[in-house]
Amino acid sequence: xxxxxxxxxxxxxxxxxxxxxxxxxxxxxxxxxxxxxxxxxxxxxxxxxxxxxxxxxxxxxxxxxxxxxxxxxxxxxxxxxxxxxxxxxxxxxxxxxxxxxxxxxxxxxxxxxxxxxxxxxxxxxxxxxxxxxxxxxxxxxxxxxxxxxxxxxxxxxxxxxxxxxxxxxxxxxxxxxxxxxxxxxxxxxxxxxxxxxxxxxxxxxxxxxxxxxxxxxxxxxxxxxxxxxxxxxxxxxxxxxxxxxxxxxxxxxxxxxxxxxxxxxxxxxxxxxxxxxxxxxxxxxxxxxxxxxxxxxxxxxxxxxxxxxxxxxxxxxxxxxxxxxxxxxxxxxxxxxxxxxxxxxxxxxxxxxxxxxxxxxxxxxxxxxxxxxxxxxxxxxxxxxxxxxxxxxxxxxxxxxxxxxxxxxxxxxxxxxxxxxxxxxxxxxxxxxxxxxxxxxxxxxxxxxxxxxxxxxxxxxxxxxxxxxxxxxxx
Numbered sequence: 001x002x003x004x005x006x007x008x009x010x011x012x013x014x015x016x017x018x019x020x021x022x023x024x025x026x027x028x029x030x031x032x033x034x035x036x037x038x039x040x041x042x043x044x045x046x047x048x049x050x051x052x053x054x055x056x057x058x059x060x061x062x063x064x065x066x067x068x069x070x071x072x073x074x075x076x077x078x079x080x081x082x083x084x085x086x087x088x089x090x091x092x093x094x095x096x097x098x099x100x101x102x103x104x105x106x107x108x109x110x111x112x113x114x115x116x117x118x119x120x121x122x123x124x125x126x127x128x129x130x131x132x133x134x135x136x137x138x139x140x141x142x143x144x145x146x147x148x149x150x151x152x153x154x155x156x157x158x159x160x161x162x163x164x165x166x167x168x169x170x171x172x173x174x175x176x177x178x179x180x181x182x183x184x185x186x187x188x189x190x191x192x193x194x195x196x197x198x199x200x201x202x203x204x205x206x207x208x209x210x211x212x213x214x215x216x217x218x219x220x221x222x223x224x225x226x227x228x229x230x231x232x233x234x235x236x237x238x239x240x241x242x243x244x245x246x247x248x249x250x251x252x253x254x255x256x257x258x259x260x261x262x263x264x265x266x267x268x269x270x271x272x273x274x275x276x277x278x279x280x281x282x283x284x285x286x287x288x289x290x291x292x293x294x295x296x297x298x299x300x301x302x303x304x305x306x307x308x309x310x311x312x313x314x315x316x317x318x319x320x321x322x323x324x325x326x327x328x329x330x331x332x333x334x335x336x337x338x339x340x341x342x343x344x345x346x347x348x349x350x351x352x353x354x355x356x357x358x359x360x361x362x363x364x365x366x367x368x369x370x371x372x373x374x375x376x377x378x379x380x381x382x383x384x385x386x387x388x389x390x391x392x393x394x395x396x397x398x399x400x401x402x403x404x405x406x407x408x409x410x411x412x413x414x415x416x417x418x419x420x421x422x423x424x425x426x427x428x429x430x431x432x433x434x435x436x437x438x439x440x441x442x443x444x445x446x447x448x449x450x451x452x453x454x455x456x457x458x459x460x461x462x463x464x465x466x467x468x469x470x471x472x473x474x475x
Contacts, residue, residue: 002077003052009069010041014379017041018066018195018246019073028056030076037073038375040246044346044382047375054078064194066170173198199243207241247344258406265448266401268438269455271462273417276300277433279467283474290474291363298336298391299362301414304461306332306354306361308454309387315454316386317409319445326409326445335388335405336365338372346372347405349385358470389414393435402440410441410451 007017021038024030036050054076061073170193174181177198184201186193244252280295287295309316313328320327334353338346348368350356356364371377387409390402393416402411417435424430437458441451468475 002057002075003054004072005036005051005074005076007039007067007069007071007073008048010039010044010046010379014041014069016066016068019061019063020045020246021063022059023047024056026056026059030054030056041379044377044379045246045375046377050076052076064196066195170195170198177202203241203243245344247340247346251345254406255403258403261406262404263443264404264440265443265451266438266440267448267451267455268399268436269459270434270436271459272422273297273433273435273462276462276467277417279471283471286474287362287471291359291366293362293366295362295474296365297417298365298389298414299358300467301389301462302334302336302350302353302361302365303358303467304458304465305387305389305412306334306356308458308461310354311457312450312454314446314450315410315441317445318386318407319409319442329386331386333384333386335385335408336368337388337390338369340373346377346382347385347388347390348372348377348381349383351384358467388412393417399436400438402438404440404442408442409445410439410454413438413440 010017017039018041019037020040023035023037030036030050030053032051032053033049035047036056037048039046039048055078056074057077058075059073060075061067061071067073170181173179173195179198179201181193184193184197185191186197276297280297280300284295309332310330313330314326316329316332318327318329331352332354334350335347336350338348340346348371350361350364350368353361353364368377368381371381385405385408388405388411390400390411391414392400393414396416397413398415398418400413400415402413404411413436415436415438417433419431420434422430422432422434424432437455439451439455
């Protein structure tokens with residue numbers, strides 16, 4: 001008897017996830033803790049490892065499907081063991097169906113779509129071939145395994161659409177794009193509408209092409225579905241439609257919501273980083289040899305920010321309209337914006353950053369950045385931030401106006417440090433390492449005087465703090 005691999009709890013508030021990519025296929029051998037599947041939630045994309053070793057006997061949930069926590073995703077067993085004929089398959093649609101839909105059509109309990117099941121399995125074409133549905137019946141009423149027609153979902157509320165057998169993610173996409181689901185032909189098991197179906201329908205409408213009204217011939221015949229055609233292009237290939245990734249969509253939603261909600265204002269100071277540049281140059285080689293990663297300027301800024309926020313907690317607050325008050329935080333959960341390869345931005349949080357020294361912050365920043373780019377973050381790593389630093393400087397930016405994360409009062413941009421000729425306080429001409437620190441802040445929570453005072457104090461701390469003692473082991 002094989003072992004079921006179930007949808008894990010990826011965070012305290014996460015109740016479901018979307019299978020974005022299987023990293024293994026049926027018949028592959030996998031070891032315990034070896035990466036098995038990529039799962040996307042409303043908070044983060046994660047690579048999930050296998051909880052056991054063996055051979056992948058069956059993949060129960062195809063890519064693109066959204067399932068609830070605890071749903072069986074795959075079955076792994078030893079060599080020679082047979083995958084159970086029913087067992088785990090029934091759990092996935094039952095957990096995925098919306099409340100009150102326990103009587104979902106048995107057609108949704110069939111094997112995974114051809115994308116997830118290898119075409120070499122002899123039983124797949126037989127089990128996956130539905131009898132032609134009645135013309136007036138929705139696609140959800142595919143015949144059950146016994147050959148008798150399955151009953152349509154309850155129409156007590158007058159909703160005869162396919163909403164009753166689709167995932168919450170698909171419903172959300174349809175609502176966002178004002179799509180009538182009855183116009184979409186699902187390519188999932190039993191005619192289920194998948195995320196890809198909605199996106200393809202939307203792009204077809206934008207390009208003026210008539211959406212397909214019938215299922216592909218390969219689906220009607222039970223043959224494995226062909227790969228989806230490439231995204232439509234404009235005339236002469238000069239334009240390309242690139243569907244949003246989950247991260248792109250979530251970032252857009254969060255940024256628009258924040259922009260509409262906050263009363264954003266902005267100002268900046270220019271700081272002299274010369275002393276810190278010299279100290280980092282002296283310590284960076286030994287630091288990398290001992291710690292295994294580069295010493296950047298970010299830990300120095302993070303340390304200065306934490307100390308300044310503890311002195312001025314009004315900048316480290318939440319505007320609470322319900323209580324007509326600002327909630328001051330006398331601790332710092334520091335968000336660090338991390339750009340992803342291939343596009344996208346995630347802001348993991350270093351909790352209790354104010355309790356760490358310079359080296360501890362360097363380790364924490366490297367840890368969250370590495371786990372972000374290797375998809376090892378959990379949703380809890382993104383929660384609870386009180387103040388955020390974004391870092392466009394490595395890309396050459398010298399001035400930017402970032403958007404404030406929801407629930408926070410301010411966000412600081414760390415711009416490029418560049419050598420410039422400046423006039424010193426002694427009226428001398430000197431070459432110094434200079435960099436701007438712009439800050440966007442919510443004018444509902446604080447005023448310009450508080451924002452300017454915070455930036456002035458932060459600049460003074462950067463220019464005058466001697467971090468030598470904290471880096472003495474590396475000098």
